[in-house]
Amino acid sequence: MNASKPASELLRLLEIMARLRAPDGCPWDRVQDFASIAPYTIEEGHEVADAIDRGDWTGLQDELGDLLLQVVYHARMAEEAGLFGFAEVAKSVNDKMVRRHPHVFGEEAARDAAGQTVAWEAQKALERAARSETGTLAGVAANLPALTRATKLTRRAARVGFDWPDAAQVLDKLEEEAMELRRELPGADPERLADEVGDLLFVLANLARKLDLDPETCLRGANAKFERRFAAVERGLAREGRAPKDSTLEHMEALWQAAKAAERL
Known part of the structure; x- marks a missing residue:
């Protein structure tokens, strides 16, 4: 061009x-x-x-x-x-790009991808300090999608040692939070439920980070899978001359399982 x-x-x-x-x-x-x-x-x-x-x-x-x-x-x-x-x-x-890539535009030694990630974050920390943004979590935009922001917050905390040793311990925490949510179900207080569901989602974002996964990408994939399988359920019902509202949960679940099995072939 x-x-x-x-x-x-x-x-x-x-x-x-x-x-x-x-x-x-x-x-x-x-x-x-x-x-x-x-x-x-x-x-x-x-x-x-x-x-x-x-x-x-x-x-x-x-x-x-x-x-x-x-x-x-x-x-x-x-x-x-x-x-x-x-x-x-x-x-x-x-x-900013020139400043954060001195190994390309300056005289610093070459870096691999991992080294560049470390140097990039160090440079960002210096820039935050120059803007008088103090604290490990300073500068994480409040308007980010919540799962993305949770990942960024916990990644920042992990850099200073505030992190679970491995994904297995995050799963233990996930089970703990699920039990706390279960205990709140009989009372069904909206504020308490929202608090516990929030904790559960936050730990799930942490788990994705520990597995080197992006939780937003994971959830987008799950959304697409749900849309695909539910569309298969509706097609199955249509072949029978029925709509979801005319069916039973048990029958729709059977069609769902069939769609799920078909994807594995």
Whole structure:
């Protein structure tokens, strides 16, 4: 690709966003602010991940464009407010990448992937300290998906030694939390139940981390599996001329088990 092509298309996108936000631009775009656009930014990130999970590379191109639009949108609003512009956003990440890769852009010795991970986190810690963010857990974004944030929090704690020795002990803790939830079921106090379910989910996120798994990816996989198998249940019922509401739980469970067995063939 011609080196000037990305620059020209990016400039075009910046100009389109400026036009949309102009006094005579799009009424919807003109009234948006950081808070109203933030949910779309999060959504677009998830749609990028979904396209990757499905191996939809044409869709990924489109979704990456939507995600880039979110960056341009926020940068435009910041420029209008006199805070910063797109150029400052790009400079910030460029400087950060150079700073965090001295083995590539500087004179430090070469690193393997594991060494780079350690050095990356050390550099991030220095940057947090420069921003006066103190404490092991400082800087973990509050608006991350809860499972992702749980993983990041426990990973930070693990770096200073606050961690279970192995996954087996996390499983023991999971059983302990499940028993605590079971004890709360007779009373069914919503606040107590929410607290115990939260503990259970937090330990599950810890277990995924100990197994070098991403809990969000695990749960997305489980969601896809549920959708696939339940669709098979509905198809089975449709062949019988029935809908789920006309069936019994026992019959639907039998169709579910058949769908599960078919996947293993």
